[in-house]
Each structure stands twice: as C-alpha cells, then as structure tokens.
Amino acid sequence: MAKTLHVGKLRFPLDRRYYIRKGAHIWILPQKGGTVKLGMDSFLTENAGYLNYISLDKKSTVKRGGSLGSFESAKFVSKLYSPVSGKIIGINEPVLKDPRRINKDPYGSWIVELQASDLEKDLLSPELLEEAGDIKEWIKEELRRAEADE
Amino acid sequence: MLFLDLPPMHWDETQLLYHALGRLGIECLALTSSIEPYVCVGFSQGIPVEVDTEYCRKHDIGVFRREIGGGTVFIDRGQLLIQLVLRRDREGMPAGQANLFRRFLGPVQEAYKALGMDAEFRPINDLLVHGKKVSGTGGGEVGDCNVVATNILLDFDFDRMAGALRCPSEEFRNAVRRMMEENLTTVRKETGKIPPPAGLRKTVRERYEALLGPMEPAELPYQVEAEMERIRVELFHRRWVGDRGAKKAWREVKVRGGCYVAQVPYEGNEVLLEVREEKITAASVVGAPRREKWLGALVGQAYCEEQVINMIAEMAGH
Numbered sequence: 001m002a003k004t005l006h007v008g009k010l011r012f013p014l015d016r017r018y019y020i021r022k023g024a025h026i027w028i029l030p031q032k033g034g035t036v037k038l039g040m041d042s043f044l045t046e047n048a049g050y051l052n053y054i055s056l057d058k059k060s061t062v063k064r065g066g067s068l069g070s071f072e073s074a075k076f077v078s079k080l081y082s083p084v085s086g087k088i089i090g091i092n093e094p095v096l097k098d099p100r101r102i103n104k105d106p107y108g109s110w111i112v113e114l115q116a117s118d119l120e121k122d123l124l125s126p127e128l129l130e131e132a133g134d135i136k137e138w139i140k141e142e143l144r145r146a147e148a149d150e
Numbered sequence: 151m152l153f154l155d156l157p158p159m160h161w162d163e164t165q166l167l168y169h170a171l172g173r174l175g176i177e178c179l180a181l182t183s184s185i186e187p188y189v190c191v192g193f194s195q196g197i198p199v200e201v202d203t204e205y206c207r208k209h210d211i212g213v214f215r216r217e218i219g220g221g222t223v224f225i226d227r228g229q230l231l232i233q234l235v236l237r238r239d240r241e242g243m244p245a246g247q248a249n250l251f252r253r254f255l256g257p258v259q260e261a262y263k264a265l266g267m268d269a270e271f272r273p274i275n276d277l278l279v280h281g282k283k284v285s286g287t288g289g290g291e292v293g294d295c296n297v298v299a300t301n302i303l304l305d306f307d308f309d310r311m312a313g314a315l316r317c318p319s320e321e322f323r324n325a326v327r328r329m330m331e332e333n334l335t336t337v338r339k340e341t342g343k344i345p346p347p348a349g350l351r352k353t354v355r356e357r358y359e360a361l362l363g364p365m366e367p368a369e370l371p372y373q374v375e376a377e378m379e380r381i382r383v384e385l386f387h388r389r390w391v392g393d394r395g396a397k398k399a400w401r402e403v404k405v406r407g408g409c410y411v412a413q414v415p416y417e418g419n420e421v422l423l424e425v426r427e428e429k430i431t432a433a434s435v436v437g438a439p440r441r442e443k444w445l446g447a448l449v450g451q452a453y454c455e456e457q458v459i460n461m462i463a464e465m466a467g468h
Contacts, residue, residue, distance in 0.1 A: 047246030047249070049247070049248060053396040075221075076250060078247065078291050143245075145245035
C-alpha cells in the first residue's frame with residue numbers, strides 16, 4: 001500500500017505523480033517497461049461531481065500537454081490532458097462504459113495506458129509533482145480557488 | 151474583452167459562434183438570439199437518442215450537437231442567448247467545474263432580479279424562480295478558453311420542445327410536456343410581458359462588467375466569421391452528428407435538477423416513471439389499460455439508476 005497524503009477529505013497516494021496544468025488534475029503511475037497509466041485525482045472527482053461521459057479522441061499517439069479526449073461532469077466538458085508523450089496501448093473499457101467508477105475509486109480507475117516515448121524527459125517537467133510537500137501546497141491553492149466562490 | 155451585441159442570427163451560427171471564439175482564444179461576452187427554432191444536444195448526448203429528427207424536419211427545426219456540456223435544449227426567438235468566453239489562464243478563474251457556473255451565472259441571476267423576478271442559483275447550474283427553471287446552461291473547455299453558454303427564457307414553446315424530443319411512447323411525451331409546464335417558467339409567465347431587448351441586453355452587459363471589468367463593444371470580427379465557417383464542417387460531420395453519446399440503460403429526460411421522466415424496460419414491458427426532487431412520484435406500465443397495484447410501492451422511492459431495475463423486478467415479481 002502506497003503512502004498517502006491527506007488534505008482534508010482529499011487523498012493523494014504518493015506512488016504516482018500529479019499533473020498541475022490548470023484544471024487538469026491527472027495522475028500518472030509509471031509501470032514496468034516504460035509505460036504509464038493515467039487517471040483523475042480526487043480533487044477533480046470531489047469538485048466536479050459525477051462523471052457521466054468520457055470520450056477518447058480517435059488517435060493512437062499523444063504529445064505531452066496534448067488532449068487524449070474529453071469528459072463531462074457537472075454539465076461541464078473538460079479536456080483530458082496527457083502529461084507525457086507516447087502511444088496509447090491500453091484503454092480501460094469498463095471505466096469508459098461507467099465513468100462513475102472514477103468517482104468511487106479515482107486511483108484504482110485508470111483510463112488510458114501509454115507507452116511513453118521520452119518518459120525520463122517528461123518526468124522532469126515542473127508541471128508533474130511527486131513530493132508530498134509540493135502536492136499539498138498545490139492542492140491548498142486549488143481548494144482556495146474553489147472555495148472562493150462558495 | 152469584447153462585447154458582441156449581435157442581432158438575431160441563423161440557428162447554426164448561434165452555436166458556431168462560441169465554438170469559434172473559444173478556439174481563437176478571444177475573450178468575449180456575446181448576446182444574440184436565433185432567427186429559426188432548433189434543438190441543441192450536449193456533448194455527452196447523441197442526436198439519434200435525444201431528438202425526433204423526423205418531427206424536426208417536418209417543422210423546420212434545426213438540430214445541433216455542441217461540444218460543451220448540459221442537456222437537450224430547445225431554442226428559438228424567445229430566448230436571449232448569453233455566451234461567455236474566458237481564457238482559462240485568466241486571473242481569478244475558479245477551480246472546479248461546478249464553481250464556474252456559480253460565479254458566471256451570477257450576472258444573469260441579477261438581470262432576472264432587475265426584471266422583478268427573484269431568481270436563485272441552485273447547484274449545479276440552474277437558475278430558478280419560485281422553484282421553476284428559467285435558463286438552460288452548459289459549459290466546457292473550447293480551445294484555451296472556458297465557455298459558459300446560457301440564456302434568459304423570455305418565452306417558451308412547450309409543445310414544440312416536447313414534439314422535438316425522441317420519446318419511446320406518447321405517455322412519455324405527455325409526461326415530459328406536463329413536467330416541463332410544472333418546472334419551467336419564463337419572463338412572460340412571471341411578469342406578464344417581454345421587456346424591450348435593448349434594455350435587457352444593457353442590463354446583462356452591466357452585470358457582467360461589474361464582475362469582469364469594462365468590455366469593448368465590437369462588430370463580429372471577420373476572423374471569427376471565417377473560423378465559424380471552418381468548424382462548421384467538423385460540427386456537422388456525420389461522425390459527430392451520428393455519435394450516440396453516453397450509453398444509458400433507458401430513455402430519460404431531465405426536466406431540471408432532480409426532476410426526470412424515465413421509461414424503464416422490464417420483462418417485455420416498460421414502466422413510465424415521473425421523478426420529482428430525486429424521488430419517484432408516479433409510476434405506470436406503458437400501454438396498460440389499468441394501474442397495477444405493485445406500482446404504488448415504487449412511489450416515494452429514491453430514483454437511483456443502479457437500483458431502479460432491481461426494484462422493479464423485485465416488486466413486479468411479488
């Protein structure tokens with residue numbers, strides 16, 4: 001079981017990295033053989049309400065920062081951004097069929113698996129956080145922005 | 151930030167407009183209305199599932215599938231369309247999808263108040279007057295921008311909306327029609343009149359300027375018109391138009407938050423459910439000459455997709 005950072009009711013397992021591009025809230029979990037699994041973090045699932053649809057673009061590769069597709073939650077459609085470049089080698093069909101699985105288990109419900117083309121370089125991006133202190137600071141700022149309107 | 155105070159546009163242009171503005175990254179408040187009636191479905195929906203295209207063809211009603219969220223809406227001259235396009239990296243952009251509506255529907259709520267209607271915001275994206283919905287709202291990322299598209303319901307054609315929806319039975323259509331009357335209202339219904347458009351547009355602009363700062367009035371830029379023509383091909387492509395959207399276990403129409411009409415299949419029959427405030431308030435078997443006793447047990451139950459089929463199967467079996 002990975003160590004987990006708790007920020008209020010949100011949790012962030014520390015075995016993965018978090019993509020902080022504005023509004024992205026994506027995690028990636030490197031696997032053996034240079035592949036990564038990609039999913040959504042608990043900030044997104046708590047603040048966006050139930051996910052009711054995910055649609056992946058019909059393409060086989062993605063560039064770092066590019067869109068893999070879109071998802072709808074809370075009547076709002078957002079892009080699913082990839083923090084790494086690579087080839088799409090796996091799609092979690094049960095999650096696509098029932099996106100609410102992500103609300104129930106954001107860290108067990110990966111969406112896409114990529115064969116990264118330059119993982120070492122992509123992991124150096126300052127937009128990918130790994131350290132608990134950095135993640136905490138980022139999430140606190142996101143919560144401040146979210147709560148400013150409540 | 152631009153302020154586009156546009157005359158009525160053709161139905162497809164009213165939708166292409168914010169898609170183009172977002173893709174070009176032009177921050178803007180655009181006000182317009184549609185010359186012709188049309189039905190517009192959200193990103194997660196499919197035209198083949200939501201729309202009675204035969205009815206629409208017969209009645210000259212356009213059909214559009216947008217890239218942003220929200221449900222099916224019927225749009226005609228009776229609505230002032232309000233489209234807000236803001237860059238995502240703009241200072242003060244709220245985090246969390248639901249908060250965007252809370253923030254950016256505020257000026258529309260105030261515009262209703264200026265008309266003498268006590269509008270309240272109900273999460274996620276409804277504006278209600280006396281518990282009835284007075285606007286249809288959706289949002290999404292388009293290019294580097296967030297778009298919130300909403301409207302002020304000056305008047306509404308309930309019959310055409312009910313006619314344009316794909317309904318699995320006439321009972322379903324009648325229930326949708328009735329529930330829309332119960333749960334939607336308009337400026338005309340509430341105040342007995344429709345305000346002069348210029349004054350209303352001025353009020354909306356002023357309320358948004360109070361939130362976002364001064365805006366620069368402009369004509370529709372040529373580059374936006376060109377982009378609208380360019381993306382028309384994509385948004386009318388048969389793959390996009392023919393997509394069935396999210397898979398649903400049964401046909402359901404959401405009238406407003408918490409209120410639905412659903413037709414649920416079971417053992418070769420279909421049960422029609424009316425749901426108010428997330429609870430089943432009426433249930434009947436479609437086409438059945440008389441009410442079956444067991445249906446009464448469904449009334450008062452929470453409307454939860456995962457449980458409804460089990461509940462019906464269990465009750466019908468006893």
